[in-house]
Amino acid sequence: MFEDKVLKKIKADKEKWERGPLAKSLSKSPEAKPVFTTISGAPVERLYTPLDVDDVDYDRDLGYPGTFPFTRGVQPTMYRGRYWTMRQYAGFGDAKSTNERYRYLLEQGQTGLSVAFHLPTQAGYDSDHPLSMGEVGKVGVAIDHIDDMRVLFDRIPLDKVTTSMTMNAPASVLLAMYLAIAKEQEVPWEKVGGTVQNDVLKEIICRGQYIYPPRHSMRLTVDLIEFCQKYVPKWNSISISGYHIREAGSTAAQEMAFTIADGIAYTQACIERGMDVDSFAPRLSFFFNAFTNVLEEVAKFRAGRRYWAKVMLDRFKAKDPRSMMLRFHVQTGGVTLTAQQPLNNIIRVALQTYATALGGAQSLHTNSYDEALCLPTQQAVTVALRTQQIVAEESGATDTIDPLAGSYYVESMTDRIEAEVDEYIKKIDAMGGTLAAIEQGFIQKEIQNSAYRFQKEIESGERVYVGINKYTMEEPPPSGLLKVDMSVGQKKAAELAEYRARRDQAKWKAALDKLREVSSTDENVMPYVIEAVTAKATVGEICDVWRDIFGEYRPKEYV
Amino acid sequence: MARKIKMIMAKPGLDGHDRGAKLLARICAEAGMEVVYTGLRQTPEMIVAAAEQEDADVVGLSSLSGVHNYFFPRVVELMKQKGMEDVLLVGGGIIPEEDYDFLKKSGMGAIFGPGTPTTEIVEFIQANVRQR
Incomplete structure (x- = not known):
């Protein structure tokens, strides 16, 4: 320069x-x-x-927003056109109470929905399964079947809001329900917008909500991507997630590197299916974390955009610029929150929100200050949403595009992170690709070593964490925490028994039989999943069909 | 030479957050304990069976999905039934302080919330584990 x-x-x-x-x-x-x-x-x-920054070439390395290599952003006007989508991840108890929270959030100016499902749904079990005991409605909403889904979106027009669903191994089942509800609301699928996480590789790496072995999981993932490309063109058919990698302990550069490694694996799998790269790549989306070190996060986002664009151009020969855009959602760092002096978390989240705005995200979830203690209360959720609104409307971060470009520090760190990402990708390629690297435990061990280093730094006092190892104080135990009633589980179990007894048994059985038959072939399962949920098959029943055929994944543990 | 403290580190229920469990397993091992990590999705029965099979002196339960009040007492109860009262039980995760009393009364030796130094946990185990 x-x-x-x-x-x-x-x-x-x-x-x-x-x-x-x-x-x-x-x-x-x-x-x-x-x-x-x-x-x-x-x-x-x-x-x-x-x-x-003496080797930075402006045109080659930075360029202009909305053009290759997208370092400065994926759209030509960014937040001057419109702000990021403010999308709070929410769900607890049964569908009715979650529907009320959604309608509250939409009234408060939230612009998109994000469904938190309880763990049984995420793991493909019905609420009355023995492994679901104690978990029903706890960390998300209990959805077992299409009737639950109908209640969840009651009085929410699916052509007006976009919905993100954190759903991975059973992603196709929940998307099928959503599409069936859209049909009932007479909303054509071409108009339905949203995202399903559908990222099983990171479940295996670090998040733990896997069901099937990697190869079969990849088949379901690609089925969903292929189906959306044909019939639900506005749907983001995958959200390739670094968020949980960072939560598990990775560094910023590792978060970006391993997410891009997963992205490469999915893109490769779709191409092997016979899809043209430009037919699906524009609908690949990403999901990252934002920690409190604002400048490092901004550099990470910029490095990621530039590197992904090059991957799509050089490795996969994409022609459509939209295939090269790293479009991403951000959630502020859950693991950065402290149970000690919880109001301090508001400040952490504000800085993380600022980093996200300066980093050019497409949507954002801000955590609530009480989340190191429990699910967020309504007051805490409101503060979290207001934090986004203050950063968007008052801070000035949204007035100009990529305002930190040209900072010697940020540009230098952007280069450094990109170089580190490149080094990891080369290493993973040499190991035989992402799946091989996961099977060998390489990615898991790298993350765990970083988590270990961080913990040691905190305990030695080498790194300060306010309220944890410095500026600590005695405080009364927090009160007014949100608790989910244990009776949701019993209610749900009773309701399920009735649901199963009431449905058209012949229709239900025929749909599941057909799904079983198709799942053993190479045919795309999505249309048959939609048939099955419409015929009132439950999440657990559909996932069991695949458990029979694909088997279950049992990881080796790397400690 | 004294026998090493034998520890089972377990994740009850469907919760997938195992950063803390794995970290603590590593740190306890470095502190001289012999640690077996069960992996995810353990039922109380599976955890107690592992503790019995390994002849564990201490069992660590980690939960971040709000199911501690359900799972922890169940593990305690099953251990009692098997006559394993002398096995030390410790728990950690996203557990509000208001639940500590209930969990301790039901038989947990200690509960460690977010931000607890691992040294404190290691020292507690070393001081309270059964002698043999």
Whole structure:
């Protein structure tokens, strides 16, 4: 970005400054610590100058928003056109109470929905399964069948809102229900917009909600992507997630690297299915974390956009620019929240929101300050949503695109993160690809080692965490926490028995038999899943069909 | 040479958050314990069977999905039935302080909330585990 002559002078001047004013200052009072690092452990220099970005080529490396390599953003106007979608992940108890929370959030100015399902649905069990005991309605809403789904979206027009569903191994079952409800509301599928997470690789890496072995899981994932490409063109058929990788302990660069590795695996699988890259890649979406170190997060998002664009162009020969865009949702860092002095979390979330805005996300969930203690209360959820609104409307971060571009530090860190991502991708390629790297436990171990390093830094006091290892204080136990009534489980079990007895048994059985038959072939299962949910098959029943055929995944544990 | 403290680290229920469980397993192992991590999706029966089979001195239960009041007492109860009262039970995760009393009364040796230093957990185990 600078001419050689200019750089030479800067270099000379910098050395002069180091020998002069800096040396003098250091001799009087040394710096607080010998080495400064980001929360990811990446080194941070005292001062960044044009010398640190001397190989940045503006046109090649930064360019313009909405054009390759998308470093500065995926749209030409970004938030000057419209803000990111404010999308709070919510769900608890039964469909009725969650529907009430959704309608409250929409009234408060939220612009999209995000469904948190309880763990039994995520693991493909009905609420009355023995493994569901104690879990019903706990961390999300209990959805067993299409009638639950109808209640969940009662008085919510599916052509007006977009919905994100955090659903992975049984993604096709829940999408099938959603599409069936859209049909009932007379909303054509071409108009239905939203996202289903559908990312089983990261379940195996770190999130734990897997059901089937990787190969069969990939088949279901690709079936869904292929079906959406044909019939639900506005649907984001996968949300390739780094969020949970970061929560599990990775660094910022590892989060981006392993997410992109997963993205490469899915793209490859779709191409092997016979799909043209530009037919599905524009609907691939991503999901990342945002920690409190604002500048590192911004660099991560920018590096990710640039690297993904190059992957799609160079490796997969995409032609459509939309195939090259890293469009992503962000959730603020759950693991950054403290149970101690919980109101401090509001500040952490605000900084993380600011990072997300400066980083150019397409949608955002802000965590509530009480989430290290329980599910969020309505008050805490409201503060979290207001945090987004304040950053969007008051902070000025949205007025201009990619405002940190050209910062010597941010550009240098963007380059460093991209280089680290590239190094990981090359290593994973050499191991035989993402699946092989997961099977060998490589990705899991890298994440766990980072988590271990961070924990040691906290416990040694080397890294300060306010309220944990510094500025601690005695405080009364928090009160007014949200609790989910244990009776939801009993109610749901009784209701399920009645549901199963009431349905048209012949129609139900025929639909499940057909699904079983098709699942053993290469045919796309999605149309048959829609048939099955419409014939009132439950989540657990459909997942059991596949458990019989595909078997269940049992991971090796890497500790 | 004294026998090593034998520990089972378990994830009851469907919760997939195992960063803490794995981290603590590693740190307890470094502190000289012999640690077996069960992996995810353990029923109380599976956990107690593992503890019995391994002749564990201590069982760690980690839960971040709000099911502690259901699962932890169940593990305690099953251990009592098997005459394993001298096995130390400790729990951790997203557990509100207001639940600590109930869990301790039902037989948990200690509950460690978010932000607890792992050294505190290791010391507690070393001080309270059965002697033999």
